[in-house]
Amino acid sequence: MDITRRQLITTIAKAGVPAAVAVTASATPTLTEHIPVPSAAVGLLYDATVCIGCKACVSACAAANDTPPDTRGDELHQAPSDLNELTRNIIKLYKPEDGSPGSFSKRQCMHCLDPACAAGCPFQALSKDPETGIVSWTAEKCIGCRYCTITCPYHVPRFQWLGFNPRVTKCELCRHRLAQGLKPGCTSVCPTGAVIFGPRTVLLLEAKKRIQQSPGRYYQDRIYGETDNGGTQALYLSHVPFEKLGLPELGPESVPARTLRWQRRFYQYFALPAVLYAGLVQVIRKSLAGHEHELHEDEKRTGLRAQL
Amino acid sequence: MSGEPLNDNRWERCVPVYGFPVVTRFFLWLMVLILLAFVFSGYRELAGLGPVSGMNDAFGWGIWKTFNLMVLTALGSGAFAVGIAAWVFRRKRMFSLMRMALLTSFLAYACGLLLLGIDAGRPWNFYWIVFPWRWNMHSPLAEVAICMSLYAMLPLAIENLPPVLERLWYFDSRLRPGVEKIERRLHSVFPWIISLAYLLPGMHQSSLGALMLLAGERVHPLWQTPWLPVLYLGAATFMSFGCVAGTTMLCCLMWKRAMDMDVLTEAARITSWLIWGWLGLRILDIVFRGAVETAFHFDRFAGVFWLEVALTVAGGWLLKRSVETRDPQPMFIGYILSSVGGMIYRFSPTTLAFRPNPEALYFPATIEIIVSLGFISLGIAGFLVAVKRLAILPAPLHAWHDMANYFRFRRPYIRWTGYFQGRYFGSEEPKTAQGDD
Numbered sequence: 001m002d003i004t005r006r007q008l009i010t011t012i013a014k015a016g017v018p019a020a021v022a023v024t025a026s027a028t029p030t031l032t033e034h035i036p037v038p039s040a041a042v043g044l045l046y047d048a049t050v051c052i053g054c055k056a057c058v059s060a061c062a063a064a065n066d067t068p069p070d071t072r073g074d075e076l077h078q079a080p081s082d083l084n085e086l087t088r089n090i091i092k093l094y095k096p097e098d099g100s101p102g103s104f105s106k107r108q109c110m111h112c113l114d115p116a117c118a119a120g121c122p123f124q125a126l127s128k129d130p131e132t133g134i135v136s137w138t139a140e141k142c143i144g145c146r147y148c149t150i151t152c153p154y155h156v157p158r159f160q161w162l163g164f165n166p167r168v169t170k171c172e173l174c175r176h177r178l179a180q181g182l183k184p185g186c187t188s189v190c191p192t193g194a195v196i197f198g199p200r201t202v203l204l205l206e207a208k209k210r211i212q213q214s215p216g217r218y219y220q221d222r223i224y225g226e227t228d229n230g231g232t233q234a235l236y237l238s239h240v241p242f243e244k245l246g247l248p249e250l251g252p253e254s255v256p257a258r259t260l261r262w263q264r265r266f267y268q269y270f271a272l273p274a275v276l277y278a279g280l281v282q283v284i285r286k287s288l289a290g291h292e293h294e295l296h297e298d299e300k301r302t303g304l305r306a307q308l
Numbered sequence: 309m310s311g312e313p314l315n316d317n318r319w320e321r322c323v324p325v326y327g328f329p330v331v332t333r334f335f336l337w338l339m340v341l342i343l344l345a346f347v348f349s350g351y352r353e354l355a356g357l358g359p360v361s362g363m364n365d366a367f368g369w370g371i372w373k374t375f376n377l378m379v380l381t382a383l384g385s386g387a388f389a390v391g392i393a394a395w396v397f398r399r400k401r402m403f404s405l406m407r408m409a410l411l412t413s414f415l416a417y418a419c420g421l422l423l424l425g426i427d428a429g430r431p432w433n434f435y436w437i438v439f440p441w442r443w444n445m446h447s448p449l450a451e452v453a454i455c456m457s458l459y460a461m462l463p464l465a466i467e468n469l470p471p472v473l474e475r476l477w478y479f480d481s482r483l484r485p486g487v488e489k490i491e492r493r494l495h496s497v498f499p500w501i502i503s504l505a506y507l508l509p510g511m512h513q514s515s516l517g518a519l520m521l522l523a524g525e526r527v528h529p530l531w532q533t534p535w536l537p538v539l540y541l542g543a544a545t546f547m548s549f550g551c552v553a554g555t556t557m558l559c560c561l562m563w564k565r566a567m568d569m570d571v572l573t574e575a576a577r578i579t580s581w582l583i584w585g586w587l588g589l590r591i592l593d594i595v596f597r598g599a600v601e602t603a604f605h606f607d608r609f610a611g612v613f614w615l616e617v618a619l620t621v622a623g624g625w626l627l628k629r630s631v632e633t634r635d636p637q638p639m640f641i642g643y644i645l646s647s648v649g650g651m652i653y654r655f656s657p658t659t660l661a662f663r664p665n666p667e668a669l670y671f672p673a674t675i676e677i678i679v680s681l682g683f684i685s686l687g688i689a690g691f692l693v694a695v696k697r698l699a700i701l702p703a704p705l706h707a708w709h710d711m712a713n714y715f716r717f718r719r720p721y722i723r724w725t726g727y728f729q730g731r732y733f734g735s736e737e738p739k740t741a742q743g744d745d
Binding site: 082083084116118119120121122123124125139140141142143144145146147149150151153155158159160161162163164165166248250255256259260262263264267273276277280281283284285287288290291292294298302304305307308 | 320321322353354355356357358359363364365366368369394395396398400403407427428429430431433434436437442443444445446447448449450451453454470471474477495498499500502503504506507510511515518519520521522523524525534537664665699705708
C-alpha cells in the first residue's frame with residue numbers, strides 16, 4: 001500500500017516536473033509580451049507646443065469630478081503644486097536655467113495599455129476597462145495599501161492622507177461624462193486645442209499628421225505613448241525632451257512585462273509551486289518517519305515524554 | 309550516545325524557563341509601549357495616516373511596512389530556514405532549535421500582519437481575501453498578502469501547537485486522552501502542513517523582493533535587479549538563522565542555561581555558508597549589471613551599500629572563525645552583525661535606496677515610531693511569556709529534572725505551572741533519578 005502510493009506520487013512528480021517547467025517556460029509569452037489594445041480605446045492627445053498654460057483644464061477637471069478646488073496654497077487661487085488627492089490633472093512649467101525654450105506640461109493618468117498600477121493592485125481595485133481602456137479605481141476593492149503610488153512609473157495615483165476613509169485619486173478620463181456623451185472636462189475647455197479627446201487610433205493619426213506637416217518642430221519627431229511603456233492612451237507631442245515634461249524614457253516594453261516576467265512565469269497556473277509542494281511532502285514524510293523513530297528511542301532512554 | 313564525543317551540555321529537551329517571574333520591570337515597560345501603540349492605532353483609524361506618520365505622496369510606504377513587515381518577517385523566517393535545514397536536509401541537531409524558530413516566526417509574522425492591518429488605509433476591504441477569483445494572481449503584493457496571512461494563520465500556528473498541547477498534557481491527567489487524540493491527528497497531517505510551511509514562505513519572501521521590481525528605475529541600481537526576489541529570500545535565510553540562534557544564545561546567557569556548542573556550531577556553519585553564497589550572488593549581480601561604479605560614488609547610497617556589505621562580511625567572518633574555535637562570543641557577535649547587515653539590505657530598496665524624485669524625503673514621525681516599537685514589544689512580550697510558560701528553550705536533559713526538583717521542593721504550591729502534577733514527571737512512572745544535582 002505504502003509503496004504503491006509512493007510510486008503513484010513519484011510518477012506524478014516525474015510527469016509533472018517537465019510539464020510544469022514547460023508551462024512556465026513557454027505558455028507565458030502570449031500573456032506578457034503581447035499587449036492587446038482595447039477595442040474602443042479612447043485617449044488624450046496633448047501638444048505641448050500649443051499649450052499656453054492657462055490652467056483652465058485644471059479647474060474644469062475639478063469641477064467635472066465634483067472636487068472642491070485646491071486653494072491650499074494661498075487660500076485664494078486654485079494653484080496646487082502637484083497632483084494630489086484633490087487634483088487629477090495639473091499644468092506644470094518647465095523653465096530651463098539657460099534661457100532655452102521652456103514648455104508647459106499637462107500631467108494626468110496616462111492610461112497605459114499595460115498599467116503597472118493595475119498589475120500590482122492586489123484585489124483589482126485599479127482595473128483597465130476592456131473596451132475603453134480607461135484605468136479606474138473601485139472604492140469597494142481598495143485596501144489602501146498604496147502600492148499603486150509606488151509602482152506607477154508616472155507617479156500619478158495619489159492617496160488621501162487625511163480622514164478615516166481615504167481614497168485613491170487619479171484621472172479616470174471623466175468616464176461618468178463619457179457615459180453621458182460628453183467629453184472629458186479638460187478637453188472641453190481647452191482654448192487652444194492643446195489637449196484633445198478621441199479614439200486612440202484617430203489621435204495617433206492626428207499626431208502623425210502634425211509631425212508630417214511641420215518636420216523638425218517636435219522632439220525626435222516622435223509621439224510619446226505610441227510605444228513607450230508598451231503604449232499609453234494619453235499621447236504627447238513636445239518640442240522639448242519628454243523627460244523634461246516628467247515623462248521618463250521607459251522603452252517599448254511595459255514596466256510590468258519587463259519586470260514581472262519571471263514572477264508571472266513562476267506562478268503561471270500555479271504549476272511550479274504545486275510540483276514543488278508535492279516534492280516537499282514526499283521528502284518530509286520520510287523525514288518525519290525517521291524523526292518520530294528517533295523520538296521514540298529517546299523516550300525509551302530518558303523515560304520522558306517525547307517532544308516534537 | 310555511541311560514537312559521538314561526550315557533550316555534557318547536549319540539548320536534548322525543551323524546558324520552560326522556570327523560577328523567573330513573568331512580570332518584570334522590563335515587561336511592564338513593554339506593556340506601556342504596547343498600550344501606547346494601541347491608543348495611537350485607534351487615533352490613526354480616525355484621523356488617517358497623514359497626521360500620525362511621515363509618509364507622503366512620494367514615499368507611500370513607511371516603516372510599518374518596510375521595517376515591521378519586510379525586515380522583521382525576514383528575521384522571523386526561522387521556521388522556514390531552520391526548518392528546511394532540519395526537515396529537508398535532515399540536519400538532525402537542528403531539531404533542537406525548531407521550537408525557538410517556530411515561536412519567533414509566529415510572533416514576527418503575527419505582529420507584522422497586525423501592523424499591516426493598521427497601515428492599510430481601507431482595512432475593511434480585506435475581506436476580498438476570501439474570494440480567490442477577486443485576487444490579482446500576478447500581483448506580487450497579492451501574493452505577499454495572501455501567502456503571509458495564510459502561512460501565519462495555518463501552518464505556522466499549527467506547528468506551534470505541540471508545546472501548548474504538551475503543557476495541557478502535563479497539566480492534568482484527565483486531559484491526556486483528549487490531548488493524545490489531537491496529537492495523533494496532528495501527526496497524521498504534519499507532512500502536508502510542514503511542506504506548506506516551506507512552500508509559502510519561499511513564495512512570499514521572494515515576492516517581497518518582487519514588490520520593488522515594479523518601481524523600476526526609482527530604486528537605486530545597486531539594489532534594483534531582476535534577482536531581487538532571490539536575494540530577498542537569501543537574506544531571509546541567513547538573517548533568520550541569526551535570529552533563532554542568536555536569540556537562543558541570548559536566552560541561555562540571560563537565564564543561565566547551558567549552551568550546546570555542537571548545535572550552535574553547526575548553525576553557525578550553515579549561516580556562514582548562506583552568507584557567503586548570498587554575498588557572492590549580490591556582488592556578481594552588481595558586477596554583471598555594470599552597476600559597480602555607482603558603489604564608488606560619494607553619496608548616501610554607496611554609504612548604505614558599503615555598510616551593509618561590511619556588516620555581513622564581518623558577521624560571516626566571525627561566524628566562520630567561531631566554527632573553528634567553538635567560541636560563543638564571536639559567534640553571537642557574528643550573528644548580530646550579519647543580521648543587521650541583512651536588515652539594512654531588506655530595508656534599502658523601499659526606503660534608503662528609493663528615490664521617487666530628487667527632493668522627496670521621508671523620516672518616520674514620532675507616533676509612527678512609537679507604534680512600530682509597540683508592535684515589536686508585543687512580539688517580545690509574547691516571547692517572554694511563552695518561554696516562561698511553555699517548553700520552548702532547548703536544554704540538557706538534567707535541566708528537566710532540575711525543574712522537577714525545583715517545583716517539588718521549593719514551590720510546592722505552584723499548581724498552575726502545570727508541569728508537575730502529583731507524581732507525573734514523564735510518560736511512565738519516574739524511573740530515572742530526579743534528584744541528581
